Amino acid sequence: MNNLFPDFNGLKQEKLTNTDQLLTVIPLLKNNKQENSRILLLKIHNKIRSAIFTIYPEKDNSGSEFSGRVIISNLNGEFVNGFRVDNGYIISNFTKKNNNNSTYKTIDLEEVIIPVRLKASKANTAFIFPGDSPGSSLDDYTWNPDYLNGGGGNGGDTKPNDIAKDPCSAAKTTSVDAKSISYSSAKTSIIKASNDGLEHSITLGKDNNGQITQAPMNDGGAYNVPVNSTWPGAFAALHNHPNKTPLSAGDIYTSVKLNIKSGTFTTTYILTDGEVYGIVVTDLAAAKEFVATYPADQLPGQSPEFPDYILDQMLDLVNKMGSSNEGRTTAIAFVLDKHNSGITLLKQDSSGNFQSIKTQETTQANGTKTYTSIPCN
Amino acid sequence: MALKPIPQYLVINTKTKNMKNTLKIFVMMVFLMNYSCKAQQMVQTTKDVYALKTNEQQFINKPLKDLLKEIKPEIKTATGINDNPFFFSFRFTPLEQQKKDEGSKEDRISLYVYLKESFDWHYEKRPKGKELVWTKEDAEKYGNLTVIRIKVIGKD
Known part of the structure; x- marks a missing residue:
């Protein structure tokens, strides 16, 4: 054993x-x-x-x-x-x-x-x-x-994401992809287009030679944008948040949907307020279970929201971690990990590498709960 | 028999007495009205916060200030989420208690008020160390936003 x-x-x-x-x-x-x-x-x-x-x-x-x-x-x-x-x-x-x-x-x-x-x-x-x-x-x-049900791994509908990745491996892979010319070009195009105050999306794919390709840009509204999920070899998509807001519950539910639809489509990059965050479905089976157990709460005309149980846990943490984009993202990451969601959140650092957002909760002697980042080795 | 005119000082005195009585009655009425208004607040203690959800329709498409004036317990913290959906998360325990998960179950209730409009709420621009403290100025600033949904989530 x-x-x-x-x-x-x-x-x-x-x-x-x-x-x-x-x-x-x-x-x-x-x-x-x-x-x-x-x-x-x-x-x-x-x-x-x-x-x-x-x-x-x-x-x-x-x-x-x-x-x-x-x-x-x-x-x-x-x-x-x-x-x-x-x-x-x-x-x-x-x-x-x-x-x-x-x-x-x-x-x-x-x-x-x-x-x-x-x-x-x-x-x-x-x-x-x-x-x-x-x-x-x-x-x-x-x-x-x-x-x-189809594949060699851990619960997917298609092979490429069947084997669960650990968050640090996901961060490494995402960092490599983010250093490609296509990623840089897509990022630049979106930032340029975002001056109109709307969301824009570009899907990245891989051709038969493993080269990263770039789909034409999709234009959206102030709070949503359609994602091209049929681009050959699609594995990731970038989009912006013109209102400088952090990644949202809607981004997370959409990431899982995209991965269910196409096993290779694991990654979503969010460009907001000069930063880049990433959502990677690292374990599709777990992600499917998470969204089935905690389906999005959505009113007509509104973006999807976490259901009450998850929302309240997240807001509890936001109050402790701070309501900045980083604080809110860290709170979401913590709750996703707590519920074994199979979804890893990442943040790009100043050198262009993505770091997984993993946090450890510690209860101090006076009862206060503090949160420290767990870096990848 | 000729009537003697009433001395002027007596007239003034009578008028003053009448005015005093009117003032007393007015003050009492204001006091009673004020008292009765306060007695009608929907949320007297944190146990009553659920009443806002029960009576949600009363607040839908109405300004946030209408809802806030129905809450007697002090709102200790508020977090504004100016993303779609836009909402405020109100808590009735101080942040220090929240950080320790302290407080009674009733006091640790969360009130979420969803709003029709986006609003200007930036954590980084709020007073350092008091970012989440809900103030009278906040109530005034955001009071005219339109309520579209209420959620009350308890710590069960």
Whole structure:
């Protein structure tokens, strides 16, 4: 278990069907696009059962449904079960081969084609924790690992943002993108256009060679602007806030919508009052859960607002952190982190690098709560 | 029999007495009116803040000052959000208490008043160290903004 390097920050409890028991899911820090593992824990008859659920997406995994191998092992890495998935359906099972003559300690697997195609997104818990308590209800419990719905990672609809990024990695990637000619050109164009007191947006994409491209500018109103989400390879969009206001709840909800629509579209840059802030969806599954749990509160003709529960927590913090653009952004970032929203807020520093806005709350001896920034190493 | 004229000093005295009585009555009426107006304030304590939401329609499309005059407990802090949607967040505990999450549940209630117009509220331009303190001048400055929505959020 020590060699697994669990990412406890990514720990989640996911629902199972036909039971109110929750499955504990812990991703591993070493996860990548080729191999993506999760430790699964489930309490069965007062005993905690564990397994490692690993997916190996196929290279040619361009369909919307997952294709690849799924291997279930115990915490020592010994094979337990496995299956192959093609476009979302289980097409074969892996079983351990009897290989007593083998000189080497390797595991040979036999692949058995299953005539009846089963949907892979509904993983039966009896398959994950086999041989456990015959007669239990495990056969009736299914887990819907949403990262089997298409892709190699952590819960997206499309591949590129399937694997959750940590906020510091997101800041690094965003900093690199922000040093491109297209980013600078888009930023300059928007700042120039913003003299009219309206919002303007430019989408950035990547061509087949990985070069950053720039879509034509969209013009909007005083408090909103349409974003071009169909630009080839779209991964980010810049827009301005002419009234010098900080990034808003509407910007956050829109960022998640854009990422749901297109898996590569993870980043929103906001140009306001001479500063640049960033919103990066670093964990789409968590972001989807956040917006589903806390949907925007919006009156006709108004911009979206956080629902009461989130709004009040945010304003509590604004009063403590200050109502400047920086204070308000830090307050939003803190609340988003507190609720594991899978959304990272960034601010560009004077050298052009983006820094993630992470804050630690400390209660002083007199009861006052203070907030200090946590820098990336 | 000829009537003797009433001495002038007596006339003046009678008039003065009448004026004094009128003044007394006037003062009493003003006092009673003032008292009765205050008694009619919708929010007597922080427990009553929810009444503003219950009677929201009474304040919609009316100036903010109409709503503020219905609140007896002192508003200790206000944060103006001059972004769309535009609103003020009012609190009834001092900032020092807010920083410690102190105060009774009732006093820690939040009142959000959404406004039709954007308004000039800049944290950085407010008096240093008292940025969030709600003053009489603020009530006057922002009193004519139009209320479009009220939210009351408790600390449950």
